[in-house]
Amino acid sequence: MSFSSLFKSSKRKHHPVEENNIAVIGAPTNVNHDIHVTVNDQGHLTGLPSAWVRQIGTQITEDEQSKNPLVVKQVLQYYNYSIKKGNQDGQEYKHIVTEKDIVEESKEIDNFSHSKDAHKSKDSILSEHSEKGDIIRETYPIRPPRKVDGTNLVQTKNLAQNFEDLTLVNELKGDVEIRNKSDSDLSDDDFMRRRSGLTDEDYMIKIKNICNPGDPYDYYERSNKDLGSGASGMVFAAVCKKSGQLVAIKDIDMTKQHKKDLLLSEIKIMKNFKHKNLVNFLDAFVIYDDHLWVVMELLDGGPLTDVVTETVMKEGQIAAVCCEVLHAIDYLHDRGTIHRDIKSDNVLLGMDGTVKVTDFGFCANVVGNEQRETMVGTPYWMAPEVVTRQKYGKKVDIWSLGIMIVEMLDGEPPYLREPPLRALYLITANGRPKIARWDTLTEKLQSFIDLCLQVDVDKRGTAKELLEHEFLKDCMELRTLTPLIRAAKKMLHKT
Template identity: 55%
Template sequence: MSGRSNRGVFGKLFSKKQHNKDDRVTEIGMPTNVKRHIHVSKNLETGMLEGLPAPWLRVLNAQITPAEQNENPDAAIKAVIFHMYRMEREKALDEPFKPFVTPEAITKEDLEMKKLVDHKNAHQSQDSDLSIGQSSEDDVVQIDSFPQRQTMPAAPIKHNLKKKEPQLDLSAVLEDLTLIGGEPEESPIMRKKEINSTLTDEEVYEELRRICNKDDPYVRFERVKDLGAGASGVVFIAIDSKDNSKVAIKDIDLTKQSKKELILNEINVLKDFNHKNLVNFLDAFLSFDHLWVAMELLDGGSLTDVVTEVIMKEGQIAAVCRETLQAISFLHSKGTIHRDIKSDNVLLGMDGSVKVTDFGFCANIVGDEKRQTMVGTPYWMAPEVVTRKQYGKKVDIWSLGIMAIEMIEGEPPYMKETPLRALYLIAALGRPKIPRWENLSPNFQDFLDKCLQVDVDLRATADELLAHPFLECAMELKTLTPLIKAAQKILHKNYD
C-alpha cells in the first residue's frame, strides 16, 4: 500500500480469525484506568517542548515552531508521537497487502503506540530532562511551562540537570487510547488466540494450494505490460485466455515473505469483499513459490490523475462521491474501516466506473511519482486518528470530504507541508479552510460540512450522505470518460 501513503504501515495490525490447532481462547481485558504522566517542559531559552525522546524532539522542533508548540502543545505532542510511531512501523513493513481495518486492529495499534513511547523513554539517558511517573487513572501529558525569552531556536536541544523555575501546570489530557467506540466507561475485551495458533510455512502452502485455482497461471495468462515492482512483488497487466479479458496481476514471491500466514488471511478477506464499487479480487494461482493474485483492471487509472490535471464539475464530483460512498457503506456494513480513502485509492474505468481499492495492485504503481514516494502521508486523516479520540468508521467520511476538496482544488489541504506538520495542523486546527468555498453550491457546502465535522457525533454516516441532496446533481458516469482521456494524454499513460 503505498501510493503517496505508507500503504501497509498498519497492515500487520489487521486481525483475522486464524486457523487453530487448539480452540482454546483466553479472554483478556485490556487495562483500564491506567495513568502515565509524561512531563513535557518548555526550554527556558528556546521556548520549545522537552520531555519526549530526544530524536523525536529534534524532529518536532525542526518542523513545528515555538509559537505553534506554545499555542497547541497537546496537538504538537500527539502529532509527533503518531508520526514517529508510523515511521517505526514503516521500517518493519513486509506484508504484501494492506488489509481493511477492524476495531480490534485499531485497539492493537493504540497499545503498540503506548509501548513504543514507553520503550523509547526507557532508553533515555538518566541525565535527560525527563520525568515519567505512573499512577492509576487516565493517560496525561503534563506540559510544564517555564519562563521564556524571545530567542532563536537552538539546534540541537540540550538536556541538562539545571534547576528549573517553579512549574506552572498546563496539563493537557490524552484520551484513553483503549476506548474506541462504545460508551466512555467501557473497555473492549480482546479475544486473544493461544500462541500455537500460528501456522507453519508448510501449513500455509497447503492451505493456499487448497483455496487457489488449479490452473497454471503461466499458461492461462498472457503477460502484456509491466506496471511496476515493489517489495512484495511485480504488478503487470495480463490477458486471461479464458475470456480474453484484461486483468491486473500481482506476482508475489513467497520465498521473500517472512509472514506468509498474513497472505493467506488476506486472500480470504479479499474473497469475502465483492461489490460493484470495489476493485474486486478475481482469483489466486499458486505455481511453486509464486502466488499470482488476479484483480479487476481499471483501465482509466487513478482518480489522482484526473484531479491533478483536469477541472471537475460539481455534478462529476457528486458522481464520484456517490460511488465511493456506496463502497464505504458496504465496508462499514461488514464491520470494517477503509482508513485510506483518497484519490490514489479510487480507480476509474474508461466507461466512467468508479471503484475503491486498498491493496495496491495498480494504484501504488501508476500514480504520480512524487506522490508515490512520500512515506506516511497523513493529509486525508481525520483529527481523531491523530488524537486517538472516538476513533471509528467515520474516519472514512472525513477522508471522503478531503477527497472532495482534492476534486475542487487538485490536492488535499496541507499537501505542501511535511507529514509531521500536516499532522500537527490537522490536530490543532481541525477542519481545513476551503479556498473556493464561496463558489460552491449550497448543497455542496452542506455536504462538505457534514463530512468535515471535527465532532464525530455530528459527522454524517455513509448512509446518511447517500441520501444527501448534493448527490441528486450527480452526472452520468460516462461524463468522466473525457476527463480520463485528457489526463492520460497529458500524463502519457495508457493501459494498452
C-alpha cells in the first residue's frame, strides 16, 4: 500500500464528508467575542450573549429594550463585569480609589466585552466560585418598611493637611502594573524596579517597619464583644488604656492576602488621613509574624441607616448630617480619593451626635459580618455615569449624597425593592429619580438636592460648592440627633 493511500484512508476515517467533496473547515482560533447589539424590526435586541438575554428575563421589558438598547447593553456589561471582578478579587478589603483607578477599571470593562467571560451567565460565574467555598451574596439590601406612626412619631416630633496627594499609592500600585508588563514594554526605571524583585516577605518587612513595634495588649484592652468576621479575619472591640476611647481592631490574616504591596501603600496613606468626620485609622501592629491588627475608631451610635429607617428627621437635622458628610468627602477629594459608596450604612454616629464616614481603605467592614459584595459599589446609590463611564470621577460621591438625602426623607433609596440589575437600568435610563415628598420640601432643600442629583456631571455641585449652600446654614446642633439614635436603638432592640 502506498503512502498516499494510507494518508487518504486516514482522512476518510476522520472526515467522511470528503467523499461528497465537502470542504472541511478547522476550528477557529483566537476568537474575538465582541458584542454588537442591534434592534431588529420587531424592536428586539439582537447580538447579546445568550447568557445576558437570560439575565434580562422580566427585569427589563421588551419596550424598554427597544427604547434604550445602548443602556441595556451598558447595564448588562457593567453588572456582569462587577460580579466577575468581585469574585476574582475576593474583596479582601476595600482599596482606596483614585481617578486613575477609575480609568483602568473602564478599560477592564471594555476588555471584558471582548472576553469569553462576557458570554458566561451570572449563575455560571457564581458557581465557579461557590465550588471553591467562596461566600457569595447578592447585593440586594432589602429593608423593612419604615415605621412612621405611633410612638415613633411622638418620640421624634418634639426633639429639640500636610498630605499633598496620592503619589505614594500610585507609585506602589505601579509595582503591580510593572510586573504584568513584558520587559520590552517597560521604561528603564520600571525595568530596574522589576529587577529589584520585591517578594511578599520583602513587603512584610516593610509593613512591620511602619507599624507600631510594641505589644498591642500594652495599649488596648480587648473586650468580649466581637463585631464580625469574614474571609480576611475578624473585628473586635477594645478600649484604649490611655484615653478610654472605644476602638475597633481588625485582625487581618496576612497569609490570605495576595496584595501585600497595596496593604503597605494603604497603611502609609491611612496614617496621613486624619479628619473629624472620618472613621480614623489609629494604629497598626504585626503580631505572630503573620497577622496585621488595624486599630480604628468605633462609634457607639450605630449607622445612620437605623435612624433613617426608624425615625423621622427634620430638615435641620438632615442639613447637619449633610454638612458633616460633605466635610469628609471634601477632605477625601482634596487628596485625590473617591469614596464611591456613600450611603447611610457607611455613615456612623456617636451617641453625642458625632457623624463620621466609614468604609474606605482599612475602615471597611468595621462593624457587622464581612460578606462579599458582588457589585462594585452599591447600585441603589450609584450615579448614572458609573454605568455609562462618561465623565466618571469625584462627583459620583455627590450623587450618592443626594440619594442618601432621599433615604433621610423616605427611609430608603429609590428602587430599593427592585433587583440590582433592574435598579441599574432604571438609574441609567431615568437619571434623576422622582421624590415623592418634593412639594413638601423647603426651597433651600430642593435647591440642594437639585445640585446633588444633576445627571449632567458638569452641572452637579462639588463638595466645596455645596458646603457654601444656603441649606446648610439651617443646620441643627448635632446633639439633636441623640434622641433619634436612642429611639432607633430601642425600636431595633440594640440597647
